[in-house]
Amino acid sequence: MDMRPFTISNALTHAFWTPSPRGSLLVFAAAYVAGSMAMQLVGLFTQSEVYALYLRAFVDGGGDFTPYLDDLEDVSGQSNLASLLLMPLGFLVWVVFEGASQRRYIRWEGFRLRLGADEGRLAVVGLIWFALIMGASIAGVIAIFVSFGIGALIGGITAGSGLALVATLVFGAGMVWVFARLSPASALTIRDQNIRFFEAWSATKVCATPLFLSYLALAAMITILYFAAMFVMLVMAILLLGPAATGDGANAGTILAAIGQPGFWVPMGIALIALSFAGAVITHVFAGPAALAAKTDPNWIGEEGVPGAFS
Structure with a gap:
């Protein structure tokens, strides 16, 4: 298959004509949904303690949070600290899925989660993004x-104002604009098997607009x-x-009781899973333009064993 030039239409559809083993994108989406749900859990x-207090205020207090403010302040600090400790885990999840996504684009590989040299280099790229x-x-x-201040x-x-x-x-x-110019950093890193970040600026010089x-x-x-999707939900x-x-007799208790019934959470759960699958596919599609920019980089002459010059 000939390498397509960088155009807006080719960039937007890059995820759907990139060669890879059959079902790779569906496997990616399924794993992404599972990982996202695990992180949410x-x-x-x-x-959980914060949600429990909100639930008590909603059910027992009729929506009046005033009696629970002191307790809420106490548990919020502890919960927020625990959430901060989860940031490295979230970063790790990004690294492994970014690696899997870009290997499909750049090397035409099937989906595979792993922790290796690619992920180590991508971790550095991610930290540079964070600092930037x-x-x-x-x-x-x-x-x-x-x-x-000047206007005032x-x-x-x-x-x-x-x-x-x-x-x-x-x-x-x-x-x-800066994000777009530097967006191929991960793709370049996977392509060259070396840390690339600011090199993305020159790689996107021709296709910047x-x-x-x-x-x-x-x-x-x-x-x-x-x-x-939010409107449908x-x-x-x-x-x-x-x-x-x-x-008759509708109140917070009856609403909560209805939420706990399979007639509510089963269809809503199915809708949420479908929405998560769509989000996973969109996540991969969003990386497509950057990958195409890396593959059409005029500074790159290709490499044997990595689909050459992709032609």
Whole structure:
């Protein structure tokens, strides 16, 4: 199969015409859903005391949280600390799935989770991303406050707010551009079997604009799909809980009792699993433009044994 040039349409569909063993994408999605659910269960366990207090306030207190504020403050600190300790686990999950995803794109491999040299190099790439995002966040906050201050000095609060809004939009667009230019870092690292990050900037020099537009298009599609899915889930919940919420003697207890019935959580659970599968596929699709940029990098001449120049 000839390597397709980098265009917006090719970037958006790269996940679906990349050669790989049959069913690789479905296996990836299934494992991703299982991993995500496991992480959510761990997170639920670490926050269980907080949820228990909210449930007591909702059922026993009729939604009045005032008597529970002191207890909530005590358990929140402990739960948040436990959640912070889970961050390395979440990072590890990202590393192994990123490696599996990029190996499919770059080496045409089937899906396989593992911890090896690829994952070690990707961990370094992830840490660079983390540092870059943290630095950009701090710089963005400073830029917004400075813009607001300058505008307020010149024309008052309204002018300051307007200038801060402009600064936010400009800074956000700039960061999306930078993200797009550096997005092939993981793909380049897998391709070259060496840590590559800032080399992505030169690799995307030729395809910078279509790459940027590809990510804007993906972000727009994901946003639309997300709100559509949330609307469907909301309608389902309303239809399933309608009798318990509107019937005679309806209260928080009857609603909670209805939520605990298979007639509610089975269809909602199936819908959530389907939504998680869609999210897993989207996660892989989102990495497609960056992988295509790495494979069409004009600075790369290909390597024997790694589908050559992909032709």
